Amino acid sequence: MMGASxxxxxxxxxxxxKIIKKLIRDKIEGLSPEESAIIERIVHSTADPEYADITKMSQDFIPSTIDALWGLKDILVDVExxxxxxxxxxxxxCYINHPSVIRMAKDKNMTRAAAAMEYAASKGFSGVVVVGNAPTALLKLIKLAKAGMDVNSxxxxxxxxxxxxxxxxxxxKTDIPYLITSGPKGGTPVAVAATNALINLAKKRGGII
Amino acid sequence: MMGASxxxxxxxxxxxxKIIKKLIRDKIEGLSPEESAIIERIVHSTADPEYADITKMSQDFIPSTIDALWGLKDILVDVExxxxxxxxxxxxxCYINHPSVIRMAKDKNMTRAAAAMEYAASKGFSGVVVVGNAPTALLKLIKLAKAGMDVNSxxxxxxxxxxxxxxxxxxxKTDIPYLITSGPKGGTPVAVAATNALINLAKKRGGII
Known part of the structure; x- marks a missing residue:
């Protein structure tokens, strides 16, 4: 639970x-147990209840992601x-430190995070993508998915x-299953918390935990 | 600057x-250029201007930390x-995954993050310590420093x-040079931003950048 060992x-x-449940009770009313579990974990790892307001998921996000993670499909992330x-x-x-990505970023004047997405697509990536830091990576990813990259969520x-x-x-605005945080906030702990919560949900469905 | 490559x-x-400077202008008025650089970097990496209000440093924090980092002293961190x-x-x-630490945590019923601090002290650690996640690590560290662990800041x-x-x-309340964020907020991006800002300040003082 919550990464404690x-x-x-x-x-x-x-x-x-328990403290979080009290703090965000009103905000998560009406959400499914799975949605609540994800949002609680994000608030736990940021100590910022505002994430209960700004975290949004498409309707198909949880089933699509759990399917992919239960099937142990690859996860692609933007940064180490x-x-x-x-x-x-x-x-x-994670390809941000790959020599080909560093070269591509310089040659094409893109960020390394965006080049890493292009590199993953060129290698036939298929699975769940997690962008915790670079907006340029997310913009590139949306383009790549529209062009046929196999992204489950x-x-x-x-x-x-x-x-x-x-x-x-x-x-x-795309038809890709998504979880986002509206506005400028987000980041590594949010990305990690959401991903680990979904991995746990996949394990639970599989009867592993 | 800000990790861009x-x-x-x-x-x-x-x-x-530029956006951040405008957003937090009133809050950083009266701070030194070094303090402002650290706080701007934290706000950059969290997109949360509240960090300009809650980030606090002791008077000796910046000189002590820059001295240590300019001398390339070790940095100890709580998590990978x-x-x-x-x-x-x-x-x-970082010792959180060290087999001795995992054993010590189980034997003494402490968190692994706290056990990792005790392990570092037992190995004669000397330098700057960064606790980005676990309060138990910080509490343990304060005890260890009082007992003689060589902590620059x-x-x-x-x-x-x-x-x-x-x-x-x-x-x-201790006499250890410190940077903190008051209240429950903090975390990996804050820890990383503050540390990298201070490394840059040390390099600047050394004329490297």
Whole structure:
């Protein structure tokens, strides 16, 4: 639960869960248990109840993502910090430090995060994509998915005052199953919390936990 | 600047910097250029201007930390996500996944993050400590420093509703140079942003950038 691995850690996580439930009770009324679990975990990892207001999912997001994660399909992430935080029995891919990506970014004057998405598509990526930092990666990903990249769902929570809000809004206009945080906020802990919550939901469905 | 490594990335970072300067202008009035640089970087990486209100540093924090980082002293961090985000020419140590730490946490019923601090102290750690997640690590660290662990400064920004605010408040009552975020908020991006901003300040003082 919540990434705790010792008895002491579990006690703290349980206490935190109770406080969060109280704090965001009104905001998660009417949501499914799965939606609530995801949002609680995001609020737990940010200590910021505003995430209960700004986290939005498309209707097909939870089933699509759980299907893919239960099938241990690959997860593609934008940056190493997000990769390190995810606990998954399948593969988590991150290409931002790949030599071909660094070269492509310089040659095409794109960010490395965007080039990493293009590289993944060129390698035939198929699975769930998590963008926790770079709006440019999310914009590129939307284009690639429209052009046929096999994306089961996108956890799109880039952060920042330049392009993040716009990139997330654009994602909601596509037919790709999505989770976003409206506005400039988001980031690594939000991306990691949402992904790990969904991995747990997939395991629960599979009867593993 | 701000971790960007391509021309495209630098353009975005520059635009972001201007927006942030406007957003928090009133809040950083009267701060030194070094303090402002640290706070701007935290707001950049969280897209949350509230960090300009809640980030607090002791008077000796910036000189102590810059001295240590300019001397390439070790940095100790609580979790791997923080380690991955830091760009440093010195060593960044993280013991949370060390077999001895995992054993110690179980035997003594502590969190792994706290056990990792005890392990570092037992190995004669000397340098700057960054706690981005676990209040239990910060509490343990304060005890260890009082008992003689050689800590140049602490970036103490654990996150959460259980113990985070209290642990940070306790840090401000010690004579250890500190940076904290008051209240429950904090986390990996805050820890990474503050640390990288200070590494840049150390390099600037050294004439490297």
């Amino acid at each position: 010792t008895r002491k850690g579990e006690e703290i996580a349980e206490k935190s869960r 910090m997000v990769k390190v935080g995810i606990s998954y029995d399948g593969e988590v891919k 996108i956890i799109g929570v880039p952060v920042g005052f330049v392009g993040a809000a716009e990139s997330k809004k654009l994602l909601t | 391509t021309r495209k990335g630098e353009e975005i970072a520059e635009k972001s910097r 996500m923080v380690k991955v985000g830091i760009s440093y020419d010195g060593e960044v140590k 602490i970036i103490g920004v654990p996150v959460g509703f259980v113990g985070a605010a209290e642990s940070k408040k306790l840090l401000t």
